[in-house]
Amino acid sequence: MAGSKHPELSGLLVVNKPKEMTSFGVVARLRRVTGQKKIGHAGTLDPNVEGVLVVALGKATKLIDLLQSRPKTYTGTVAFGFATETQDADGAVVAEQALTTGLDETEIKKAMASLTGDIIQIPPIYSAVKVNGKRLYEYVRAGEEVELPKRPATIYRFEATSPLRWLPNQPYQAFDFVAQVSKGTYIRTLAYDLGQKLGLPATMTALKRTAGSGYSLDQATDLDDLLEMNFDSLCQRIQPIESVLTWPKKDLTEAEAFAVRNGQKITIDQWPATETGYYQLYDQGQLVAVYAFDADQDLWRSRYFFA
Template sequence: MAKEASTLSGLLVVNKPREMTSFGVVARLRRVSGQKKIGHAGTLDPNVDGVLVVALGKATKLIDLLQTRPKTYRGTVTFGFATESQDADGAVVEEKALTEPLDEEKLRAAFSALEGDIIQIPPIYSAVKVKGKRLYEYARAGESVELPKREATIYRFRPTSTLRWEAGKPYQSVDFEATVSKGTYIRTLAYDLGKSLGLPATMSSLTRTSGSGFDIDEATDLDELMALSEEDLAKRVKPIAAVLTYERKDLSDDEYFAVKNGQKISQWPKNQDGFYQLYYHDQLIAVYAYSEEESLWRSRYFFA
């Protein structure tokens, strides 16, 4: 008899290891959870570790919401060389040996200058799509393509260490912390930091310390999750309500019938953030969003 499909729904906060793709994490958790409907919020490059939020079952409906939330990273930028991918995995395309220490005050000013709303041009070795193909596919095929411009918001970008010389090399490195919006390329941020100082620069290490509303101290190592039984894994799954910050509304019987059938609702007054998380008999049923155009409430996510 075929194994019954899992009905597990919720969120797993994974501490993704390096040398693994985000897709690889999802594939492994699909096997151990038995849940075929599974996805992740916010891709991490193979050489980046840290917080990766994986959604299972009905929680996959929230991936678009989870990806809009700010993310925080700790990393290192190295001045003196640049690569084609803007991180340590790419081939070196520019070098400029440093013969004297960088000015710490100018460095701090360069960090601050990149805070706020900015425009980024992602590296050719990235997964950004142009005309149906990812940029790295153009690069591997030796084809030229105009690199797109992307808007990003840098909420915080600050050095967290003093500059240090790399052992036996004419390079200097500094650690940093960055809190950024969806779609920000941290390696491009590091590259642009160097560019503002007139130097080639490379993001030499990176860890995501928070994402989709969860911090790294809430994350579990992938190997630990893989060693759990389905029953024990289910205990690590956070409920969908754990990521909803909207005002709660408890439904009457008539309201529940309307929500269950996806009906629009005009009787509810508009609240401050324009969203309600809806409960019936203490069970999360749906999220409704207010439509300014229609002056009524519409179903955004349905879970029950």
């Protein structure tokens, strides 16, 4: 498919990203095989993390902010007894505390419960968070000190999914977990903070995103499979823009369609305010735009335009 001319595509590809690849690398490969200029992903996955990566094509790229704002679900493993500079298995060990007896699972569950809800995280220094226009890991590479920022996060669910187990031939214990979190949450920091609650060094040793941006892993296609498909087969895997919209639908009159296609504002007298504050608008069965209600001005204005 590379090098050939293809029409502009609009929609979403739900990719099962493999380990050892950046999210940018996934987008770059799909850009080549689809021939699309407008393409981007909704929520970065670290190279050592596998799972759901939603890639937007064409007009669907306008929805990336919406897709990123939706909760994400992960499964993974936390190990107690050592901590690394990156808070995951890729970093050098910076703290160790050999365990002589098994940990109390009840205390771990209590600590996990204390980390649910609205929390404040301090992201790891080896992360892409920006401070004064520079990413944190760039300060490390330059040998410069920087004050780590505090960031809000919401943890909707953080639960153990396995009993504690001893790591083979090591004085460490580990268990598996599931976490559903808001945009911007660092799961490796969540694992580290769990250790801090228990007075122990802790590290996230494995992670998989099982759901994100409104899609689950069973809806995803392995990247290698996508890259091997012919163009028509790949197109069949594209989810339409409408599949991710959850707001009420409204069919437009001819006059309304003219106004919407020209980006005109709609008064509250024409369209009364709704509970959701959004409408997905259709002209003769075709999605043309999403309008949002502006409560300050008592009118509707264009939020996303697709026509």
